[in-house]
Amino acid sequence: MSETEYVPPKVWKWGAENGGPFASTNRPIAGPTHEKELPIGKHPLQLYSLGTPNGVKVTIMLEELLALGHEGAEYDAWIIRIGDGDQFGSGFVDVNPNSKIPALMDHSTNPPTRVFESGAILLYLAEKFGALMPADPADRAECLSWLMWQMGSAPYLGGGFGHFYHYAPVKIEYAIDRFTMETKRQLDVLERRLSENRYMCGDEYTIADIAIWPWYGGLLLNRQYDAAEFVDAESYINGMRWAKKIDARETVKRGRMVNKHRGELHEQLHERHDASDFDTKTADKVAAAE
Numbered sequence: 305m306s307e308t309e310y311v312p313p314k315v316w317k318w319g320a321e322n323g324g325p326f327a328s329t330n331r332p333i334a335g336p337t338h339e340k341e342l343p344i345g346k347h348p349l350q351l352y353s354l355g356t357p358n359g360v361k362v363t364i365m366l367e368e369l370l371a372l373g374h375e376g377a378e379y380d381a382w383i384i385r386i387g388d389g390d391q392f393g394s395g396f397v398d399v400n401p402n403s404k405i406p407a408l409m410d411h412s413t414n415p416p417t418r419v420f421e422s423g424a425i426l427l428y429l430a431e432k433f434g435a436l437m438p439a440d441p442a443d444r445a446e447c448l449s450w451l452m453w454q455m456g457s458a459p460y461l462g463g464g465f466g467h468f469y470h471y472a473p474v475k476i477e478y479a480i481d482r483f484t485m486e487t488k489r490q491l492d493v494l495e496r497r498l499s500e501n502r503y504m505c506g507d508e509y510t511i512a513d514i515a516i517w518p519w520y521g522g523l524l525l526n527r528q529y530d531a532a533e534f535v536d537a538e539s540y541i542n543g544m545r546w547a548k549k550i551d552a553r554e555t556v557k558r559g560r561m562v563n564k565h566r567g568e569l570h571e572q573l574h575e576r577h578d579a580s581d582f583d584t585k586t587a588d589k590v591a592a593a594e
Protein backbone atom coordinates (compact mmCIF):
# COMPACT_ATOMS: atom_id res chain seq x y z
CA MET A 305 0.00 0.00 0.00
CA SER A 306 1.39 3.40 -0.95
CA GLU A 307 0.44 6.58 0.87
CA THR A 308 0.03 8.54 -2.39
CA GLU A 309 -1.93 6.16 -4.66
CA TYR A 310 -5.30 6.14 -2.88
CA VAL A 311 -7.98 8.32 -4.42
CA PRO A 312 -11.06 8.44 -2.15
CA PRO A 313 -14.33 7.46 -3.89
CA LYS A 314 -17.25 9.92 -3.95
CA VAL A 315 -19.00 8.02 -1.15
CA TRP A 316 -17.06 5.88 1.32
CA LYS A 317 -18.32 2.32 1.64
CA TRP A 318 -17.69 -0.20 4.41
CA GLY A 319 -15.62 -2.78 2.59
CA ALA A 320 -12.97 -5.37 3.32
CA GLU A 321 -11.06 -5.41 6.62
CA ASN A 322 -8.28 -2.83 6.55
CA GLY A 323 -5.77 -5.16 8.18
CA GLY A 324 -5.24 -3.16 11.37
CA PRO A 325 -5.38 -4.83 14.79
CA PHE A 326 -8.89 -3.47 15.45
CA ALA A 327 -10.29 -4.55 12.06
CA SER A 328 -12.46 -7.32 13.48
CA THR A 329 -14.37 -5.01 15.86
CA ASN A 330 -14.32 -1.61 14.10
CA ARG A 331 -17.66 -0.72 12.49
CA PRO A 332 -19.10 2.47 10.96
CA ILE A 333 -22.43 2.02 12.77
CA ALA A 334 -23.45 2.22 16.42
CA GLY A 335 -25.82 0.05 18.43
CA PRO A 336 -25.69 -3.52 19.71
CA THR A 337 -24.62 -6.52 17.61
CA HIS A 338 -26.02 -9.12 20.00
CA GLU A 339 -28.23 -9.61 23.05
CA LYS A 340 -26.30 -9.90 26.30
CA GLU A 341 -27.26 -8.78 29.76
CA LEU A 342 -24.60 -7.38 32.06
CA PRO A 343 -23.91 -9.12 35.37
CA ILE A 344 -24.71 -7.21 38.59
CA GLY A 345 -22.74 -7.85 41.76
CA LYS A 346 -23.35 -7.04 45.42
CA HIS A 347 -22.03 -3.46 45.60
CA PRO A 348 -23.90 -0.30 44.55
CA LEU A 349 -21.17 0.62 42.05
CA GLN A 350 -20.91 -1.72 39.07
CA LEU A 351 -18.02 -1.03 36.71
CA TYR A 352 -17.82 -2.55 33.23
CA SER A 353 -14.33 -1.98 31.94
CA LEU A 354 -10.91 -3.17 30.82
CA GLY A 355 -7.39 -2.33 32.07
CA THR A 356 -6.59 0.20 29.33
CA PRO A 357 -5.51 3.81 30.06
CA ASN A 358 -9.17 4.92 29.97
CA GLY A 359 -10.25 1.99 32.12
CA VAL A 360 -7.61 2.42 34.83
CA LYS A 361 -8.58 6.04 35.40
CA VAL A 362 -11.74 4.74 37.09
CA THR A 363 -10.23 1.81 38.98
CA ILE A 364 -7.48 4.10 40.32
CA MET A 365 -10.17 6.61 41.37
CA LEU A 366 -12.17 3.93 43.18
CA GLU A 367 -9.08 2.56 44.94
CA GLU A 368 -8.15 6.13 45.97
CA LEU A 369 -11.66 6.70 47.38
CA LEU A 370 -11.53 3.43 49.31
CA ALA A 371 -8.08 4.29 50.69
CA LEU A 372 -9.51 7.63 51.86
CA GLY A 373 -12.11 5.69 53.85
CA HIS A 374 -15.16 6.10 51.56
CA GLU A 375 -16.73 2.68 52.12
CA GLY A 376 -19.53 3.49 49.65
CA ALA A 377 -16.93 3.31 46.89
CA GLU A 378 -16.72 -0.48 47.16
CA TYR A 379 -17.32 -1.82 43.69
CA ASP A 380 -17.68 -4.80 41.43
CA ALA A 381 -15.47 -4.56 38.33
CA TRP A 382 -16.50 -6.76 35.41
CA ILE A 383 -14.23 -7.32 32.46
CA ILE A 384 -15.38 -6.18 29.01
CA ARG A 385 -13.15 -7.80 26.39
CA ILE A 386 -13.24 -5.23 23.61
CA GLY A 387 -11.20 -7.46 21.29
CA ASP A 388 -14.07 -9.98 21.47
CA GLY A 389 -16.77 -7.33 20.87
CA ASP A 390 -18.27 -7.34 24.40
CA GLN A 391 -18.80 -3.57 24.07
CA PHE A 392 -21.49 -4.27 21.46
CA GLY A 393 -23.64 -6.47 23.74
CA SER A 394 -27.13 -5.01 24.33
CA GLY A 395 -26.62 -4.60 28.08
CA PHE A 396 -23.37 -2.71 27.64
CA VAL A 397 -24.86 -0.43 24.97
CA ASP A 398 -27.66 0.40 27.43
CA VAL A 399 -25.01 1.71 29.83
CA ASN A 400 -22.86 3.34 27.14
CA PRO A 401 -24.49 4.00 23.74
CA ASN A 402 -20.98 4.81 22.47
CA SER A 403 -19.82 1.18 23.04
CA LYS A 404 -16.55 2.03 24.77
CA ILE A 405 -15.18 1.17 28.19
CA PRO A 406 -15.30 2.36 30.95
CA ALA A 407 -19.00 2.43 31.88
CA LEU A 408 -20.47 2.66 35.38
CA MET A 409 -23.87 1.93 36.92
CA ASP A 410 -24.63 3.36 40.34
CA HIS A 411 -27.36 1.26 41.97
CA SER A 412 -27.41 3.39 45.12
CA THR A 413 -29.83 5.73 43.34
CA ASN A 414 -33.42 4.92 42.37
CA PRO A 415 -33.55 4.44 39.45
CA PRO A 416 -29.88 3.45 39.01
CA THR A 417 -27.65 6.08 37.40
CA ARG A 418 -25.61 5.26 34.32
CA VAL A 419 -22.37 7.16 33.64
CA PHE A 420 -20.16 6.79 30.60
CA GLU A 421 -17.03 8.65 29.40
CA SER A 422 -14.14 8.32 31.83
CA GLY A 423 -14.03 12.07 32.55
CA ALA A 424 -17.73 12.11 33.44
CA ILE A 425 -17.22 9.07 35.69
CA LEU A 426 -14.32 10.73 37.55
CA LEU A 427 -16.37 13.90 38.02
CA TYR A 428 -19.44 11.92 39.14
CA LEU A 429 -17.43 10.02 41.74
CA ALA A 430 -15.56 13.12 42.94
CA GLU A 431 -18.87 14.91 43.49
CA LYS A 432 -20.61 11.88 45.01
CA PHE A 433 -17.89 11.42 47.64
CA GLY A 434 -16.68 15.03 47.92
CA ALA A 435 -13.10 13.98 47.28
CA LEU A 436 -10.13 14.45 44.95
CA MET A 437 -11.45 17.71 43.53
CA PRO A 438 -10.92 21.17 45.07
CA ALA A 439 -13.94 22.87 46.65
CA ASP A 440 -12.82 26.46 46.01
CA PRO A 441 -14.52 27.65 42.76
CA ALA A 442 -11.33 28.95 41.13
CA ASP A 443 -9.34 25.82 42.01
CA ARG A 444 -12.24 23.66 40.85
CA ALA A 445 -12.31 25.50 37.50
CA GLU A 446 -8.58 24.85 37.07
CA CYS A 447 -9.05 21.17 37.94
CA LEU A 448 -11.95 20.74 35.49
CA SER A 449 -9.98 22.55 32.80
CA TRP A 450 -7.17 20.01 33.05
CA LEU A 451 -9.64 17.13 33.23
CA MET A 452 -11.30 18.31 29.99
CA TRP A 453 -7.87 19.00 28.47
CA GLN A 454 -7.12 15.33 28.90
CA MET A 455 -10.40 14.22 27.38
CA GLY A 456 -9.82 16.38 24.32
CA SER A 457 -6.09 15.80 23.93
CA ALA A 458 -5.48 12.10 24.60
CA PRO A 459 -7.21 10.92 21.40
CA TYR A 460 -4.35 12.61 19.50
CA LEU A 461 -1.92 10.58 21.61
CA GLY A 462 -3.80 7.27 21.38
CA GLY A 463 -5.92 7.35 18.24
CA GLY A 464 -3.38 9.47 16.37
CA PHE A 465 0.22 8.94 17.49
CA GLY A 466 -0.18 5.47 19.05
CA HIS A 467 -2.23 4.23 16.14
CA PHE A 468 0.09 5.34 13.36
CA TYR A 469 3.42 4.79 15.19
CA HIS A 470 2.57 1.42 16.73
CA TYR A 471 -0.54 -0.29 15.39
CA ALA A 472 -1.03 0.73 11.74
CA PRO A 473 -0.13 -2.03 9.28
CA VAL A 474 1.83 0.54 7.21
CA LYS A 475 4.22 3.17 8.58
CA ILE A 476 3.09 6.47 7.05
CA GLU A 477 5.71 9.19 7.63
CA TYR A 478 3.20 12.02 7.14
CA ALA A 479 0.82 10.64 9.80
CA ILE A 480 3.59 9.72 12.27
CA ASP A 481 5.18 13.19 11.90
CA ARG A 482 1.88 14.97 12.35
CA PHE A 483 0.86 13.11 15.48
CA THR A 484 4.36 13.00 17.01
CA MET A 485 4.52 16.76 16.67
CA GLU A 486 1.19 17.16 18.46
CA THR A 487 2.00 14.56 21.13
CA LYS A 488 5.32 16.26 21.94
CA ARG A 489 3.57 19.64 22.05
CA GLN A 490 1.11 18.20 24.59
CA LEU A 491 3.97 16.69 26.62
CA ASP A 492 5.52 20.17 26.68
CA VAL A 493 2.22 21.64 27.91
CA LEU A 494 2.44 19.20 30.83
CA GLU A 495 6.15 19.83 31.35
CA ARG A 496 5.61 23.57 31.70
CA ARG A 497 2.65 23.11 34.05
CA LEU A 498 4.51 20.56 36.21
CA SER A 499 7.65 22.69 36.35
CA GLU A 500 5.64 25.12 38.52
CA ASN A 501 3.24 22.74 40.27
CA ARG A 502 3.67 19.47 42.12
CA TYR A 503 0.46 18.11 40.58
CA MET A 504 -1.70 19.27 37.68
CA CYS A 505 -3.90 21.50 39.84
CA GLY A 506 -1.30 22.65 42.36
CA ASP A 507 -0.16 20.93 45.54
CA GLU A 508 -3.00 18.43 45.72
CA TYR A 509 -3.42 15.21 43.75
CA THR A 510 -6.83 15.37 42.01
CA ILE A 511 -9.01 13.75 39.35
CA ALA A 512 -7.03 15.75 36.77
CA ASP A 513 -3.88 13.74 37.63
CA ILE A 514 -5.91 10.53 37.69
CA ALA A 515 -7.19 11.26 34.17
CA ILE A 516 -3.90 12.46 32.67
CA TRP A 517 -1.43 10.03 34.22
CA PRO A 518 -2.49 6.76 32.52
CA TRP A 519 -1.97 8.27 29.05
CA TYR A 520 0.91 10.74 29.43
CA GLY A 521 2.60 9.10 32.43
CA GLY A 522 2.24 5.78 30.64
CA LEU A 523 3.97 7.15 27.55
CA LEU A 524 6.83 8.63 29.59
CA LEU A 525 7.25 5.39 31.58
CA ASN A 526 7.37 3.42 28.31
CA ARG A 527 4.13 1.55 28.91
CA GLN A 528 2.47 2.88 25.76
CA TYR A 529 3.47 1.91 22.23
CA ASP A 530 7.12 1.26 23.20
CA ALA A 531 7.65 4.90 22.29
CA ALA A 532 9.47 6.52 25.25
CA GLU A 533 12.76 6.72 23.36
CA PHE A 534 11.07 7.93 20.16
CA VAL A 535 9.44 10.90 21.95
CA ASP A 536 12.60 11.49 24.07
CA ALA A 537 10.72 10.90 27.35
CA GLU A 538 13.80 11.62 29.51
CA SER A 539 13.84 15.22 28.31
CA TYR A 540 10.54 15.87 30.12
CA ILE A 541 12.13 16.17 33.56
CA ASN A 542 9.09 17.38 35.49
CA GLY A 543 6.68 15.15 33.61
CA MET A 544 8.87 12.18 34.50
CA ARG A 545 9.10 13.23 38.18
CA TRP A 546 5.28 13.46 38.32
CA ALA A 547 4.80 10.18 36.41
CA LYS A 548 7.09 8.26 38.82
CA LYS A 549 5.57 9.82 41.93
CA ILE A 550 2.04 8.78 40.92
CA ASP A 551 3.25 5.36 39.77
CA ALA A 552 4.55 4.68 43.30
CA ARG A 553 1.11 5.06 44.95
CA GLU A 554 -0.28 1.76 46.28
CA THR A 555 -3.76 2.80 45.10
CA VAL A 556 -2.42 3.25 41.57
CA LYS A 557 -0.72 -0.16 41.69
CA ARG A 558 -4.02 -1.74 42.71
CA GLY A 559 -6.09 0.23 40.21
CA ARG A 560 -3.78 -0.84 37.37
CA MET A 561 -4.36 -4.53 38.17
CA VAL A 562 -8.14 -4.44 37.93
CA ASN A 563 -9.61 -5.73 34.63
CA LYS A 564 -6.05 -6.12 33.27
CA HIS A 565 -5.89 -8.97 30.80
CA ARG A 566 -2.31 -8.74 29.51
CA GLY A 567 1.19 -8.87 30.97
CA GLU A 568 2.38 -10.63 34.13
CA LEU A 569 -0.27 -13.01 35.50
CA HIS A 570 0.26 -11.86 39.11
CA GLU A 571 -0.64 -8.31 38.02
CA GLN A 572 -3.91 -9.32 36.36
CA LEU A 573 -7.09 -9.21 38.41
CA HIS A 574 -9.69 -9.89 35.74
CA GLU A 575 -12.63 -9.13 37.99
CA ARG A 576 -12.74 -7.41 41.34
CA HIS A 577 -15.60 -7.95 43.76
CA ASP A 578 -13.82 -7.53 47.10
CA ALA A 579 -10.60 -5.95 48.38
CA SER A 580 -9.31 -9.43 49.27
CA ASP A 581 -9.39 -10.38 45.56
CA PHE A 582 -5.99 -8.67 45.14
CA ASP A 583 -4.51 -11.36 47.41
CA THR A 584 -6.45 -14.37 46.26
CA LYS A 585 -7.84 -13.96 42.73
CA THR A 586 -5.01 -12.71 40.52
CA ALA A 587 -4.66 -14.69 37.28
CA ASP A 588 -1.60 -16.63 38.50
CA LYS A 589 -3.52 -17.83 41.60
CA VAL A 590 -6.66 -18.64 39.62
CA ALA A 591 -4.55 -20.67 37.14
CA ALA A 592 -2.75 -22.51 39.97
CA ALA A 593 -6.07 -23.46 41.59
CA GLU A 594 -7.48 -24.96 38.37
Ligand SMILES: N[C@@H](CCC(=O)N[C@@H](CS)C(=O)NCC(=O)O)C(=O)O
Pocket residue numbers: 329356357358359386391403404405406420421422423
Ligand atom coordinates in the same frame (compact mmCIF):
# COMPACT_ATOMS: atom_id res chain seq x y z
N1 LIG B 1 -13.57 9.14 25.53
C1 LIG B 1 -13.79 7.80 26.03
C2 LIG B 1 -12.86 6.87 25.30
C3 LIG B 1 -13.07 5.44 25.69
C4 LIG B 1 -12.33 4.48 24.77
O1 LIG B 1 -11.80 4.88 23.72
N2 LIG B 1 -12.30 3.18 25.16
C5 LIG B 1 -11.68 2.19 24.33
C6 LIG B 1 -10.64 1.39 25.14
S1 LIG B 1 -9.40 2.44 25.82
C7 LIG B 1 -12.72 1.20 23.85
O2 LIG B 1 -13.60 0.82 24.59
N3 LIG B 1 -12.63 0.78 22.60
C8 LIG B 1 -13.52 -0.19 22.04
C9 LIG B 1 -13.95 0.17 20.65
O3 LIG B 1 -13.54 1.22 20.16
O4 LIG B 1 -14.70 -0.61 20.06
C10 LIG B 1 -13.51 7.77 27.54
O5 LIG B 1 -12.63 8.50 27.98
O6 LIG B 1 -14.19 7.03 28.27
